[in-house]
């Protein structure tokens with residue numbers, strides 16, 4: 001079976017997306033129209049070209065069946081013939097559909113996913129929740145995970161963005177502006193912290209507790225009762241690893257039950273978080289935006305800045321209220337006198353000064369006209385506006 005290199009391209013046009021496949025082996029290319037209104041999505045998401053490489057067994061190619069996308073698509077499909085094209089319908093590739101454009105199968109079996117921390121970190125568990133069969137790739141810092149995606153070392157990165165007790169993790173919002181990645185999904189997870197110690201150690205013997213600062217904050221009351229000194233670590237599982245490798249008998253770690261298993265520690269106490277509903281929301285970042293649908297509830301994340309003046313924020317928020325769009329998150333961050341390097345569409349960075357950055361998550365898909373109209377309206381008011389991503393809402397916690 002001959003393996004040939006196939007490159008897939010999508011080019012958003014005014015009222016639809018042009019989509020094509022070129023096959024370097026036979027030097028032929030096929031293009032067609034994807035019946036999907038990408039026009040406004042493209043404008044906001046800057047998805048002028050989505051490119052992806054695939055290696056496809058040529059014998060597996062299926063016949064081209066115009067009209068797969070929706071009734072009436074057949075009359076819009078064009079086939080461009082180049083050298084070596086033969087008129088055998090059975091050997092033609094089938095048209096790509098919007099679902100083909102997500103670069104991975106649903107179980108994530110071919111996906112490499114970066115996360116910050118070491119094995120056993122909650123971020124790794126979040127990556128496995130999003131892509132159950134993925135290969136997880138530990139990174140020492142958030143930024144390393146962003147770079148790993150940009151450099152094609154991994155396919156995705158899963159990073160924490162907010163916690164129901166600790167609030168937002170702004171560092172990751174800042175990194176989003178500095179890197180040209182897109183939010184392609186979210187994962188919500190109940191985080192049940194355990195107190196871990198070396199085998200045989202009792203919790204009364206502990207003088208110090210080591211963990212990620214967010215985890216220490218989430219267990220404040222329990223740790224106060226224990227009267228231990230808190231020490232910050234890069235991540236929860238990293239804390240467990242240090243205790244195991246350094247044999248620290250007077251030090252415990254706040255980490256997951258899985259970290260206890262991996263590093264051979266005892267679980268001295270379970271569910272030690274102050275709030276039993278301790279939920280962390282993680283975002284999945286990818287190189288290309290996903291094509292938003294309307295088949296399931298979607299969320300769109302944006303960041304914008306406004307001119308100084310009375311009522312400007314009120315006007316900005318009204319663009320959503322007027323269209324009945326629910327906001328699930330709003331956050332402002334002072335940026336005064338702090339230049340932010342923002343990467344533009346040409347991938348060049350420039351230092352910009354903003355008074356405040358406003359981050360909003362709203363519950364609508366960019367495929368919906370009301371969302372497109374709201375953003376068109378917002379752009380009239382905003383000095384800077386970027387769509388960070390449009391992605392399906394993780395409803396698994398609601399069940």
Ligand SMILES: O=C(O)C(=O)C[C@]1(C(=O)O)C=C[C@@H](O)C=C1
Pocket residue numbers: 116117120121122123124160163169191212214215234235236237280
């Ligand atoms: O340290 C970990 O295990 C992480 O995945 C990081 C992190 C965070 O940054 O919020 C993730 C979930 C918990 O809220 C605590 C820590």
